[in-house]
Amino acid sequence: MNYSCFKADISDGIAHLRFSRPDKFNSFIPEFWRELPEAVTEISENAKARVIVLSAEGKHFTAGMDISVFMSGALDAPPENREVAAEAFRHHVKALQATFSALENARQPVLAAIQGGTIGAGVDLVSACDCRYASADAFFCVQETAIGMTADVGTFPRLAKIIPEGWARQMAYTAERIPAAKAKEIGLVNEVFDSHDGLLSGVMEIAGKIAAHSPLAVTGCKQMINYARDHSTADTLDYIALWNAAMLRADDIKESYIAKSEKRDPAFDELKPLKKSL
Known part of the structure; x- marks a missing residue:
C-alpha cells in the first residue's frame, strides 16, 4: 500500500517504514496520524514481519506535529462553547495518542533509527518504540513546553519509565535539546552511531538478529x-x-x-x- 508520509517495504522478516517528507523535516501532518497506525496494525495483525524499523529520510528524524493538526482541533472555539469544544478536543487528542499506542501494542518489536532532530511529538513517538538508536548528530527536545503547552500524545506516561525521572522532568521543564551522547548516557537510546548510514546499517543488523528468533x-x-x-x-x-x-x-x-x-x-x-x- 502507498502512503503519503512514509515508504514501507518488508524483506527478510523486517518491515521498514521510512518517513519520506524530508523537505518538511518529516513533520506529522493529518494524514500521518491515520496512516502510521494503519500500517503498523496491518503488519502486526497479519504477522507480515517479525520486527518493525522506523527511520527517516533527510537531515532530521522529525520536527514533530505539523501546525495543520492543531488547526483541526478545538483551540479556536468561541468562548461560549468552551466546555463543549473541550470535550470534543479531548477525543481529538485521544485519537492522536492512539497513533503511537499502536507501536507499543504491536506484536512485533519496534526499533527507531533516529538522526538529526526528534522534536515535540517525535519524542512521544520514539518513547512508544521498544528500542531507540541514534546517529551522533541526533538530539531530542520536548518542544511543547517552549510553545506554551504540555506534551499530550505519549511522552509523559512513557519517558519517565525509560530514563531517570529527574531527566524526564528537566527535558520537559526546560525544553532543552538533549544531544545523542547524553541521550545514551541517560538510557534514552541504546547506541550511538557515527553516521546516518552507519545508524541504519546497525539498526538493520539488530533487527536481523531479532527476526532470526522464534x-x-x-x-x-x-x-x-x-x-x-x-x-x-x-x-x-x-x-x-x-x-x-x-x-x-x-x-x-x-x-x-x-x-x-x-x-x-x-x-x-x-x-x-x-x-x-x-
Whole structure:
C-alpha cells in the first residue's frame, strides 16, 4: 500500500517504514496520524514481519506535529462553547495518542533509527518504540513546553519509565535539546552511531538478529516487558507463568537446538494472522 508520509517495504522478516517528507523535516501532518497506525496494525495483525524499523529520510528524524493538526482541533472555539469544544478536543487528542499506542501494542518489536532532530511529538513517538538508536548528530527536545503547552500524545506516561525521572522532568521543564551522547548516557537510546548510514546499517543488523528468533518467543518478551513496566513483580511473575503454561512451544526449543547442532539457521513458524472481529 502507498502512503503519503512514509515508504514501507518488508524483506527478510523486517518491515521498514521510512518517513519520506524530508523537505518538511518529516513533520506529522493529518494524514500521518491515520496512516502510521494503519500500517503498523496491518503488519502486526497479519504477522507480515517479525520486527518493525522506523527511520527517516533527510537531515532530521522529525520536527514533530505539523501546525495543520492543531488547526483541526478545538483551540479556536468561541468562548461560549468552551466546555463543549473541550470535550470534543479531548477525543481529538485521544485519537492522536492512539497513533503511537499502536507501536507499543504491536506484536512485533519496534526499533527507531533516529538522526538529526526528534522534536515535540517525535519524542512521544520514539518513547512508544521498544528500542531507540541514534546517529551522533541526533538530539531530542520536548518542544511543547517552549510553545506554551504540555506534551499530550505519549511522552509523559512513557519517558519517565525509560530514563531517570529527574531527566524526564528537566527535558520537559526546560525544553532543552538533549544531544545523542547524553541521550545514551541517560538510557534514552541504546547506541550511538557515527553516521546516518552507519545508524541504519546497525539498526538493520539488530533487527536481523531479532527476526532470526522464534516470533512466539519474541512477542512473549515484548508482552512481559510491557506488563512488568505497569504491574508489580508478583503480578508479572504470575502472568509469565500463565503465559508459558499456555504458549511455551517445545517445537521451537527443539528446533533451536537441532539447528545449532546442524550449523544452520533455525526455521520457526510465524505468528498467526489475527481474525477480524465481526
